[in-house]
Amino acid sequence: MTHRLSWTVLGAGLLAWLGAAVSCQAAATLHDGGVRPIPGINLTSGAFAPEGTRREFDYTYPTTGDIDYFTGKGFKILRISVLAKRLVQPDGAGGFEPADDMAIVTNLIDYAAIKDASVLLDIHDYGRSVSGKLIGRDPGATEEFAATWRAIAKELAKRPNVIFGLMNEPHDQTAAEWLEGANAAAKAIRGEGSYQLILVPGSYWDSAWLWTTTDNKDVMLNFDDPGKNFAIEVHQYLDPDGSGTHPEAVPDSGINRLTAFTAWAREHDVRAFLGEFGWAATKPALKEGRDMLCHMSRNKDVWLGWAYFAAGPWWGDYMFSVQPEQGEDKPQMEVLRQFMRPEPPPDCAQEDRILEDRS
Secondary structure (H helix, E strand, O other), rough: OOOOOOOEEEEEHHHHHHOOOOOOOOEEOOOOOOOOOOOEEEHHHHHHOOOOOOEEOOOOOEEEEEEHHHHHHOOOOEEEEHHHHHEEEHHHHHHHHHHHHHHHHHHHHHHHHHHEEEEEEEEEEOEOOOOOOOOOOOOHHHHHHHHHHHHHHHHHHOOOOEEOOOOOOOOOHHHHHHHHHHHHHHHHHHHHHOOOOOEEOOOOHHHHHHHHHOOOHHHHOOOOOOOOOOOEEOOOOOOOOOOOOOOOOOOOHHHHHHHHHHHHHHHHOOOOEEEEEOOOOHHHHHHHHHHHHHHHOOOOHHHHEEEEEOOOOOOOOOOOOOOOEEEEHHHHHHHHHHHOOOOOOOOHHHOOOOOOOOO
């Protein structure tokens, strides 16, 4: 957030929910049709204070209690945000090895598996490598990014309930520059024998609303995953500029802002995942958020799943937060819970209206 496929394989934590059989890789296959988009939640405090180094002071990670609460509500994907520099460190031989925080994140992944959930590991570095270089443009940045993912994949290869979120919201590089880094990372991950689902974003803040107005629509068709197990991740907010920094929700934005992207994805046989979206607890915003969820439910052949933004520790009075306060659910949770059920609400069955919205 800017403060602000094909067949897809998911982790073993989703087995009970999908009703699928276990393969030799302890993974489940999500078939086209018949399953609603998988509900998820963003737990992002591991990426707080990017310049900070003091865990539990500058940043923190979600707790097992957070996982209990959200899996108890029906969420099956936990998008846990991290900074690469907190997860890996130089190994002295030109590569990377696990840093201290890797053990914390790994424990959360293992606990999520017990709760029949998957962890979407979100590298929240906005298109930059572990040392801050711009991926695809600065010398050595692409190689460093690939080496980072190689180390992560090596550590997590045997944990099938992990989804690899390559990068949060690249934006300073072109789509072609970003593609170079994304392809290098995918090759590195598969080279370690990790065949879990990869989520790959586009550039330009990864906006679904503007996807078809940029060269993301052409360039990202060239993403090359040797494992053939990926989906395109996009983000979308409902405020006037789509940044997620205002409480206002533009009328009909819940329908409009995904429509063109959905059509593009279907045309090109691409699966999609909405990695961030959220709204304030006002009646107009609750309506638009519900409309967006309805759109994805109606188009489940395209939308693999979604992750609401945000929750977890330290969010305080953030307008989109669904972290409970004193045991009480936030108003947004009532809307989200309607989409945890096997079938979406009956009134979601109506077709999308095609509306003009470029505000």
